[in-house]
Amino acid sequence: MSDKPEAVEPSVEERVDSLAxxxxxxxxxxxxxxxxxxxxxxxxxxxxxxxxxxxxxxxxxxxxxxxxxxxxxxxxxxxxxxxxxxxxxxxxxxxxxxxxxxxxxxxxxxxxxxxxxxxxxxxxxxxxxxxxxxxxxxxxxxxxxxxxxxxxxxxxxxxxxxxxxxxxxxxxxxxxxxxxxxxxxxxxxxxxxxKVEPKKRLVPEELVERQVRPQGIEQRLLASPFLAPDLEPKAQPTPAVRLANWELLGPLLKSFEQGGGGYACMQLPEAPVVDHISPRGLELMMHQSRFVESVREGHRSFLLADEPGLGKTAQSAIAASVADAYPLLVVVPNVVKMNWAREVERWTPNRRATVIHGDGKEVDAFADVFIVNYEILDRHLSWIQDFGFKGMVVDEAHMIKNTQSQRSRNVLSIAQRIKERTPGNNPLLVALTGTPLINDVDDFRAIWRFLGWTDAEKPGPELMARLEHLGYTPADSAFYPNAREQVIEMGIVRRRKIDVATDLPAKRIVDMPVELDEEEGKGILAAEAQLRDRLLANYDRTKSGRLGAELSDASIIRMICAQELEDSNAQTGLNVFTMVREIGQAKAGLAADYAAQLARSVGKVVFFAKHIDVMDRALHDFAERGIGTTTIRGDQTAQARQEAIDRFNNDPEVQIIVCSLTAAGVGVNLQAASNVVLAELSWTDAEQTQAIDRVHRIGQEEPVTAWRIVAAQTIDARIAELIDSKAGLAARALDGAEAKSEDDDSVQMLTLMSVLEQAIAAR
Incomplete structure (x- = not known):
């Protein structure tokens, strides 16, 4: 055992005692x-x-x-x-x-x-x-x-x-x-x-030198230099009286965390009897038509949180047409840029879409829809904020959950600028995500700010007026269900497959326990023992120290594991993350073997892994077996990814597509397959669900099975159980399920606590 772990826990105890x-x-x-x-x-x-x-x-x-x-x-x-x-x-x-x-x-x-x-x-x-x-x-x-x-x-x-x-x-x-x-x-x-803070720059100082201006943008601005005059009288905000001195964002989030309040879906109008909106040869489903009808009636801000596979892209494209929200800015993950352009032209064929790559040299400045990925947005902030967009769609909006990240700040600053410049201050703003909550109900914060429902500290004027009208404060128990309902009516739209797509085939997840080979298995078990012994030694030192008399066993366990997790995030070496990666590497050959058997027996298979070395091992094994493959990973261009998707869906010789969980887990249509192999476990149920729903979506005609490869007798099995136990977060906040205490901690934290608790019990 190294000397380093010995110094961690005493340092924490000494710091806390010194503080006291x-x-x-x-x-x-x-x-x-x-x-x-x-x-x-x-x-x-x-x-x-x-x-x-x-x-x-x-x-x-x-x-x-x-x-x-x-x-x-x-x-x-x-x-x-x-x-x-x-x-x-x-x-x-x-x-x-x-x-x-x-x-x-x-x-x-x-x-x-x-x-x-x-x-x-x-x-x-x-x-x-x-x-x-x-x-x-x-x-x-x-x-x-x-x-x-x-x-x-x-x-x-x-x-x-x-x-x-x-x-x-x-x-x-x-x-x-x-x-x-x-x-x-x-x-x-x-x-x-x-002191009044100076007015913030439209572009952060550290990004000024990176700004680019695609060719043609100036001509577009000169062609329409003036915004339409806003002749509507400004609505005066309802003064906050009862709630003036209350901190409200925490209680609003708590109202969703508690759950039990029914489905989180605003009241939507009935769908028109005849669909006059979608282009010839295409037809909207009933749930899609109801959303578009709400836009036609004047609603302009939405958290469209339909479960993956229910056609959120099509709904957004047609919503922009109905609202006349052009030019429209669409911010997406890199992997779906080309697919978004296709969908826009498919559902609104009279509108032109342009995809922004790199410095934007090939941008069509006179297009109606501008599609840009998160990664290059910081280069285009200057011209985007002055362009006069009348609408903005943020796809996979859970990617902006960290309000301190540069990605989130870019999106929020653009949205604020669009609100300020749109006549009536009422642009079309749509946040798309089938999994808005990943680890915590706080994930709502950035999305609500993007939509203008809140700012950094308090509800926005419209939501505040709604809450004031309720007549309650957070001291009243009735505040929470009623406040939740008011937030939902601001524009949360959530539909489940089971409710709106009754003809969609079933989906199931099957765990496939595998035994690691003797040498790799011994190495994994030895690493687990080393981690367990380190946690136990830290627990014993704390228990016998000053804090041992003050804190309960549960509090000490939580403190030790929280420090271990913090150290694991900051440092390399043996920790829970490196262990899980080693387990994934050890499972790679077994997972590839099972996927190959599936391909021969049932047809096309989608193979998901988290790490590049696991993907490379699988591709090597498939090539040795003579199985046609293609791949989606983070270092590809958007065009190369779309070509890989098309080959898998259309080429009968391509039997397996090897995908990165992070690069291909969102916004990709792989419904040519009905079997998914999860070679490595995700840390969240949301990420796992997103991956499976690349296959289980509208248009799928066969039952979908996800085969989750789990290393038996290792912490891999415990992680699989914890992922399943965490599946209730979205159900609780959006689908009205009752709250469950086990959702409070991350899977990583619960894994470490489980290891330490079992070690203490085994003594």
Whole structure:
């Protein structure tokens, strides 16, 4: 065993203990804050510290100048007002988030703001001579309680520790929330926090030099230099009264996380009796016609979350025609660019589509639909934001779930620009994804912002008006189902195959346990034992240390596994990710052998793998057997991918297509096959479902079977079980299923916890 793992856990424990001592000392006590789990615990204040505080206060002239503000703050504290109650409520919300084993962006921001405000309040109360001894003691006691909860939260989610460092970077969201809490508390806001932020550049400074301008764009702009005048009176937003001081994004997300509220689909109009919209020779299905009819009636923003294979591309193309949302910008994964161009020309043959490749040298500037992939969007921000698009479609919208990524920022900035420049501020905005939720209900945040339903901190004007009209606040239990319904009516459209495509054949997933050969099997088991021993050693050290007396076994297990996962993401070497990759390599030959047998017996087969070396091994084995193959992987051009898809679907000599889970798992039609082999397991049920639904989609005439190759007697089997247990996230949030506690953690985290729990139980 290497020396490195030995140093990991003591480092975490020492950091948490040091934090607890620092916060407690700052609050004027001599005990560790980690020994104070409740805010209300009583701690006596050191008289010497109070004396030093008074001396420091006499030396501070600024406090004397602001004595009137200080007296006002004093009165607020006396009446349980001011910043302390806000900190107490916020820290409880942080504690609840940390208890779930992970902190989302909102919780992390709130955690950081609490730490900043707590330090400022400590400094104020210790140096302000106008504060009485009794008030100082009471304030320090309550701040000590806040410090204790912060320390415990950091122990549960070790990634929070860095936010407590004095020099931790302060994000814009943190500054905004801090300013908001100070205003709510009636406390003076520092001058630097009142400064108006400069107007953001349309193109981030770091991307300016990368901007390109395709030939013909200037001619197109000169041909139509003016936007149509907006003669409609501006609607005045409904003032927020009841909900003015409530944080609402968290409760809105919670309303979906709880589930049980029925299907997440807005009320759609009935389909017209005769389909006069689709071109000759094509006909929309009933569920597609109802969506298009909603667009015809004037609705303009949609999260179109139909299950994969129900024709979302066709619905979007026709929706743009009905809304006259041209020019239309379509942002897609690279693998489906060519297919999107085909679908646009197929469903709206009177419209021209152009695909943007690289620097856009071959762009048709006078086209109606411009199709660009996420990867090159940053090069085209400048001209796209000035082009005057009247609509935007984001395909596989779950790819923008991380609002901090450059990809998401590009999409959101373009959408905002389109809203600002479209007459009536009402462009057609459509987010397409059959799997909007991958790991967490927070995945909704970026999509809602793209659609204009929310901004970074609060609901948008229309949604806020809807919520205000309800007459409830998040303190009322009735708020949650009613708020969920209001968000759905903003434009969530979700239909399931089982409900709208009754003639679609069945789909099933079959696990195929395989025994690894003796040498590879021994290596995998040895690696698992090494990981298990490392986790167990870290658990024993923590259990016997300072935190062992404070935290439950479950909390210690969670802390150890969270740190292990954090280290695994940041470093190479033996960890859960490298182990799963080694298992995939060990299964490659067995999976290829099974796929070859299927190809000979039932016809075409789709072979999915996660890693290039597994794909290469499979292609080599198929070639040795004389089986015709083609492949889809991340390093191909869009044209090469489309050619591979066409060969597989149309060439009888091509029996197997070897696909990357990430490159071909979305937006690809492979329904020439009815059998799928999953050579490696995904980390999410959503990714697995997306892959299978490349085959199980409208037009498929045979039952679809996905053969999942699982290495028996390894953690591969446990991961397969956990993926299945996580399948309920979309069902809970979008299909109205009841909440399940097992969905709180990622599969990686649950895998590590399972390994450690089994090791502890086996002793």
């Amino acid at each position: 001592r620092e916060l407690a000392a700052a609050a004027g006590t001599g005990e560790g804050a980690s020994k104070a789990p409740k805010e209300e615990h009583s701690v006596k204040t050191d008289q010497g510290a109070r004396s030093r505080s008074r001396q420091g206060g006499r030396q501070t002239n600024q406090q004397t100048k602001n004595s009137s503000n200080a007296k006002a703050t004093k009165r607020k504290h006396t009446h349980n007002e001011g910043i302390i109650p806000l900190l107490a409520r916020a820290v409880r919300e942080v504690e609840a988030g940390a208890q779930r084993g992970k902190a989302n962006a909102q919780i992390r921001t709130k955690f950081h703001v609490i730490a900043l405000l707590m330090r400022e309040e400590l400094s104020r109360v210790r140096s302000d001579e106008t504060v009485s001894d009794a008030e100082r003691a009471e304030t320090l006691k309550r701040l000590d309680g806040v410090a204790g909860i912060l320390a415990k939260s950091a122990a549960r989610d070790t990634s929070l520790i860095t936010l407590l460092e004095p020099d931790a970077p302060v994000s814009d969201a943190t500054r905004a929330l801090k300013r908001k809490m100070l205003v709510q508390a009636g406390s003076p806001v520092p001058e630097e926090d009142l």
